[in-house]
Amino acid sequence: MTETLNLVKVQVGGEEVTIRSELPPEHALAVGAHVDDAISRIRATSPQVEVGKAAILAALQIADELLRLRGEVRASADTLREAQGELNRMLPPARRIG
Numbered sequence: 001m002t003e004t005l006n007l008v009k010v011q012v013g014g015e016e017v018t019i020r021s022e023l024p025p026e027h028a029l030a031v032g033a034h035v036d037d038a039i040s041r042i043r044a045t046s047p048q049v050e051v052g053k054a055a056i057l058a059a060l061q062i063a064d065e066l067l068r069l070r071g072e073v074r075a076s077a078d079t080l081r082e083a084q085g086e087l088n089r090m091l092p093p094a095r096r097i098g
Contacts, residue, residue: 008032013039013051038062 003022010017010032019028038058043049049057088096 010036012036013055015051035059035062 008028042054
């Protein structure tokens with residue numbers, strides 16, 4: 001069965017953009033606002049930067065943020081696995097997992 005696509009209009013970098021998404025419209029609005037805010041921050045500090053270049057710089061900043069957060073999630077998952085292993089070793093053999 002095909003999901004219904006929501007069409008949501010957002011303002012990004014002074015342009016109206018229509019986003020098609022299976023997610024709730026509020027999500028698309030939040031994504032658009034996040035990108036627009038990133039572009040606005042760049043243009044506020046460097047007004048001479050054209051909107052297109054500001055959009056590229058914003059995309060790079062957002063990608064950097066995503067990759068850093070993915071690394072943090074991986075590190076947290078590794079820490080949890082280590083803690084689980086330590087706790088598992090403390091259990092009597094009959095109650096250990098795995």
